[in-house]
Amino acid sequence: MTKEEYAKTLEKYAADKVADAKHDDYYAGYFDGLKKAIKLTKELDEPKKVVIPEFIANDIKYHKKHGSTLRGALGSAFDSDEESNVYYWFFTDDGDENVRKYISAWNNGYEVEKEPKYLVRVKGFKNHNEYYNEYYINYDCGDEIICLDDKYERNNFKTIFTKSWLKDNWPEYEAYNDAGLLEFEEAEDE
Numbered sequence: 001m002t003k004e005e006y007a008k009t010l011e012k013y014a015a016d017k018v019a020d021a022k023h024d025d026y027y028a029g030y031f032d033g034l035k036k037a038i039k040l041t042k043e044l045d046e047p048k049k050v051v052i053p054e055f056i057a058n059d060i061k062y063h064k065k066h067g068s069t070l071r072g073a074l075g076s077a078f079d080s081d082e083e084s085n086v087y088y089w090f091f092t093d094d095g096d097e098n099v100r101k102y103i104s105a106w107n108n109g110y111e112v113e114k115e116p117k118y119l120v121r122v123k124g125f126k127n128h129n130e131y132y133n134e135y136y137i138n139y140d141c142g143d144e145i146i147c148l149d150d151k152y153e154r155n156n157f158k159t160i161f162t163k164s165w166l167k168d169n170w171p172e173y174e175a176y177n178d179a180g181l182l183e184f185e186e187a188e189d190e
Contacts, residue, residue: 003042003044006041050108051112052110053085053113056101056102056105057112059086060073064106073102074099077102078090090102115163117161117187118160118161118162119185120137120161121137121151121185123181123182123183135148136150137166137170139157139159160188163184
């Protein structure tokens, strides 16, 4: 029985006893108790959704779509012949907690972890203008190129990125990052 069904059962029972409550002190107190129980039932917490990485969410969707049971999904996740991001996720330092998260996500739903977003400054560039001496990565959406400019988004220019977006769309990203030439400043996408 869900909490909504339980609350409706109590409400129906209370509605049946409302006439008695007007004429009898015993039923009046009982009726007040039912109203309090209904209120508390409606306030019960639903199980909280866990936050999981996108690849785990995709794994759960895949297994549910193909009719797998939780046991079958976990069995395939632990199959060392099929090593994947999912497999390694279970064998990190947080492995036991990740198993709990997976089970909770399967049973109660989940939220996908949001990847942090950054403004990315390239070190080593100076401008002759003393008021403008920082260069940030910009993506010109029209020409589809990475360029350097200020950190303020304008029409057709993207300045806030996830690291995975940079890795997938800027071939030189890893070289700059590995050389220590990038500074990441957390940002909120507007």
